[in-house]
Amino acid sequence: MKFTLSFFAASLPLAWASFKPGCESAPWDSEIDFWNTKYTSSDALPFAPEYNNTFVRIRNRQRREIILHCTNEAPQIEISPDHEPLIVKVPVENVTALDGYSQHLIDMLGMSSSIKRVQEQSTSSCIRGLTRENNTYEIDNWSEAPETEVTFHDDAAASGDNSRVLIYNDGRYAPLHQLGYIKLIGMFFGMEEQADAIYSAIAANYRCAAAQVQDMAMNNDYPSGAFISAYQKEEDSLSLFQNDYWTVLSTDAGSRLVNVSSDGSGDDVNVATDSEIFVKQSWAMIDTTQYRSGQRPIDRVDEAAWEDLSDVPTGIYAVKHDNVWLSDRQTNRNLTHNFFARGPARPDLVLRDLISVVKPDFDESYTKTFLRSPDNPDDFDAQRRKSDTCIASDATISSLGLTECTLPDWAGGYHSSGLSANAYNPAAADDEVASLALSGNGSGLSTGEKAGAAIGAILGAAAIAGAVFAAFWFKKRSARRNAHKQREVEEGKIGDKTSISSIGS
Ligand SMILES: *[C@@H]1O[C@H](CO)[C@@H](O)[C@H](O)[C@H]1NC(C)=O
Numbered sequence: 001m002k003f004t005l006s007f008f009a010a011s012l013p014l015a016w017a018s019f020k021p022g023c024e025s026a027p028w029d030s031e032i033d034f035w036n037t038k039y040t041s042s043d044a045l046p047f048a049p050e051y052n053n054t055f056v057r058i059r060n061r062q063r064r065e066i067i068l069h070c071t072n073e074a075p076q077i078e079i080s081p082d083h084e085p086l087i088v089k090v091p092v093e094n095v096t097a098l099d100g101y102s103q104h105l106i107d108m109l110g111m112s113s114s115i116k117r118v119q120e121q122s123t124s125s126c127i128r129g130l131t132r133e134n135n136t137y138e139i140d141n142w143s144e145a146p147e148t149e150v151t152f153h154d155d156a157a158a159s160g161d162n163s164r165v166l167i168y169n170d171g172r173y174a175p176l177h178q179l180g181y182i183k184l185i186g187m188f189f190g191m192e193e194q195a196d197a198i199y200s201a202i203a204a205n206y207r208c209a210a211a212q213v214q215d216m217a218m219n220n221d222y223p224s225g226a227f228i229s230a231y232q233k234e235e236d237s238l239s240l241f242q243n244d245y246w247t248v249l250s251t252d253a254g255s256r257l258v259n260v261s262s263d264g265s266g267d268d269v270n271v272a273t274d275s276e277i278f279v280k281q282s283w284a285m286i287d288t289t290q291y292r293s294g295q296r297p298i299d300r301v302d303e304a305a306w307e308d309l310s311d312v313p314t315g316i317y318a319v320k321h322d323n324v325w326l327s328d329r330q331t332n333r334n335l336t337h338n339f340f341a342r343g344p345a346r347p348d349l350v351l352r353d354l355i356s357v358v359k360p361d362f363d364e365s366y367t368k369t370f371l372r373s374p375d376n377p378d379d380f381d382a383q384r385r386k387s388d389t390c391i392a393s394d395a396t397i398s399s400l401g402l403t404e405c406t407l408p409d410w411a412g413g414y415h416s417s418g419l420s421a422n423a424y425n426p427a428a429a430d431d432e433v434a435s436l437a438l439s440g441n442g443s444g445l446s447t448g449e450k451a452g453a454a455i456g457a458i459l460g461a462a463a464i465a466g467a468v469f470a471a472f473w474f475k476k477r478s479a480r481r482n483a484h485k486q487r488e489v490e491e492g493k494i495g496d497k498t499s500i501s502s503i504g505s
Pocket residue numbers: 029051052077078
């Protein structure tokens with residue numbers, strides 16, 4: 001069976017309706033089931049809905065429940081006060097979206113104009129445009145904004161505010177599991193069907209690319225052992241992502257993550273071997289660090305700046321072979337990149353970016369969305385303040401800009417790519433595939449170049465853009481320290497000839 005994704009555009013129903021007519025005026029304990037579309041647990045949702053005629057109770061891993069009702073009358077059900085429920089009549093009109101991920105999901109539903117309050121300068125062109133036009137307000141101007149019916153946020157540490165809905169965005173979920181949040185947000189707008197259609201279109205695009213990768217691998221036309229390190233720099237340490245989000249993405253891209261959490265726990269790592277694993281096995285590196293955010297005037301990180309700021313040893317295979325990628329291709333005026341805000345909303349594009357790193361000729365016409373090379377600071381998709389970039393409610397699918405993709409003949413039907421690692425080849429998890437970085441030119445690090453930063457691992461639910469889960473240290477020698485030493489040599493503080501020549505060589 002072959003099908004292409006244009007199928008989705010053609011199959012959209014003309015009219016959407018989440019509830020049967022008459023719900024508003026019905027009593028809360030009506031016997032009529034007003035929900036036209038219900039999600040089930042087989043939908044791989046990151047939340048659990050339980051429908052009951054006029055209302056739905058939702059558990060979202062938070063202690064509190066969310067109760068959405070379509071009646072004017074709020075349900076009089078008994079709820080344990082421990083659950084501090086948020087009870088909201090749907091559909092809502094005005095929302096607060098504190099985090100960029102929620103902002104993108106709402107925009108994708110065609111509902112950006114409902115966003116009245118945001119935290120600070122967004123990385124989304126659309127939201128920035130709406131802010132300029134006084135439709136949306138940043139926190140300093142909230143007094144100008146209407147009250148909102150719900151607040152979406154991604155701060156797992158924040159507590160105590162019942163009106164808030166936590167949208168986890170910390171790498172705990174595989175990409176197509178994470179995208180399931182578009183369905184939760186869609187429920188607040190009474191847009192279950194639309195959210196489901198958008199989800200399905202993105203999931204199909206993702207799975208089609210993953211299947212093509214697998215097809216090429218089966219024909220020995222895809223590199224094996226193209227190990228990726230995805231990491232973020234935090235002060236003097238590098239945190240390598242080892243969570244479900246990155247693990248699944250990398251295997252769907254026909255690659256795998258450099259694994260420094262060899263026992264899977266992350267807090268019991270071995271200093272000597274694990275630092276060596278990162279240094280020796282990294283065939284490609286994805287650096288998600290937010291360098292130079294807020295800096296004016298605009299001065300994007302180039303190769304020299306990256307070498308200086310990143311602390312990554314230049315002898316690593318990925319560095320020597322120009323296979324380092326920064327995730328800041330799309331940034332706003334403040335040089336804040338949108339990778340952690342938009343990436344989880346478009347896992348299909350993140351996957352295509354990774355595939356184009358592993359096999360550039362997979363699709364020669366493809367332009368990366370999020371990634372760019374440090375050599376090329378001009379590869380820049382500025383997120384300007386333009387509300388005409390907002391997605392129109394009647395163009396939610398067409399504006400996804402889905403790539404044409406033909407499924408291989410064998411790949412019909414449901415499979416678990418995007419949801420679990422090694423979806424096509426569970427045995428690959430135990431394979432003794434070696435990193436391509438180890439062959440050929442390898443990572444010929446000189447003894448003087450072992451250094452860099454401390455290495456840690458970001459596992460499971462540990463914050464994607466925050467805490468370092470487990471750090472272990474090896475000898476620190478940042479580029480800056482080298483420069484400092486060089487100056488000392490020039491100033492004669494280290495008067496030993498041998499050290500001068502070895503530093504200068
Ligand atoms: C639906 O709500 C009513 C009223 O609270 C309750 O009696 C009933 O058990 C609920 N049904 C389900 C399936 O939860």
